[in-house]
Amino acid sequence: GQQLNQSPQSMFIQEGEDVSMNCTSSSIFNTWLWYKQEPGEGPVLLIALYKAGELTSNGRLTAQFGITRKDSFLNISASIPSDVGIYFCAGRPLGSGNTGKLIFGQGTTLQVKP
Amino acid sequence: SAVISQKPSRDICQRGTSLTIQCQVDSQVTMMFWYRQQPGQSLTLIATANQGSEATYESGFVIDKFPISRPNLTFSTLTVSNMSPEDSSIYLCSVVAGQETQYFGPGTRLLVL
Numbered sequence: 001g002q003q004l005n006q007s008p009q010s011m012f013i014q015e016g017e018d019v020s021m022n023c024t025s026s027s028i029f030n031t032w033l034w035y036k037q038e039p040g041e042g043p044v045l046l047i048a049l050y051k052a053g054e055l056t057s058n059g060r061l062t063a064q065f066g067i068t069r070k071d072s073f074l075n076i077s078a079s080i081p082s083d084v085g086i087y088f089c090a091g092r093p094l095g096s097g098n099t100g101k102l103i104f105g106q107g108t109t110l111q112v113k114p
Numbered sequence: 115s116a117v118i119s120q121k122p123s124r125d126i127c128q129r130g131t132s133l134t135i136q137c138q139v140d141s142q143v144t145m146m147f148w149y150r151q152q153p154g155q156s157l158t159l160i161a162t163a164n165q166g167s168e169a170t171y172e173s174g175f176v177i178d179k180f181p182i183s184r185p186n187l188t189f190s191t192l193t194v195s196n197m198s199p200e201d202s203s204i205y206l207c208s209v210v211a212g213q214e215t216q217y218f219g220p221g222t223r224l225l226v227l
Contacts (some may be wrong), residue, residue: 031214042118042159042206042218050213088156093215101172102216104156 007080029091119217137207
């Protein structure tokens with residue numbers, strides 16, 4: 001079946017450092033979404049990508065839709081303690097249309113040391 | 115964007131009982147979905163809630179176990195039936211709004227004893 005491989009699984013970094021995480025798949029996706037989930041909350045949408053090669057920023061966050069349509073990365077610059085949480089990539093497979101069937105990565109747990 | 119609320123936010127239930135979870139959206143949406151997030155895991159789609167017709171279930175999920183209602187374009191319910199400890203999870207309502215952008219509710223945390 002379709003799977004997303006998200007890495008790294010976890011990161012423990014110093015405040016102020018930059019962070020990079022990525023998702024790859026053997027299948028083509030036509031949408032990539034990045035979410036952050038904090039304890040006791042649902043996933044919150046950070047960035048949505050709709051076209052191959054698209055590069056989008058949201059404050060200190062930057063994400064790109066890979067040109068092969070099989071990967072995406074998320075960068076966080078100058079991390080702060082409130083960046084702590086679990087980051088999920090999610091993709092909508094080619095041909096799934098607007099079915100809502102997102103395939104999720106396994107998540108990257110980010111911890112920031114003040 | 116869409117603002118999604120869920121009730122209850124959490125519950126502790128006894129084995130063999132059923133729980134109905136409600137999802138309310140602040141605007142009319144075409145697509146509504148229910149996801150499950152097992153402890154320490156990622157999210158898995160349970161079903162698509164179809165307005166006025168039976169829900170569409172993903173492989174591994176059946177209507178008898180997870181009956182879903184969607185009476186209108188802003189509301190849906192998911193029932194977890196005949197619960198067992200393996201059903202302990204976070205259950206999340208999700209909608210598509212705007213440019214195929216998908217939003218999630220805060221989730222319902224269920225613990226089955």
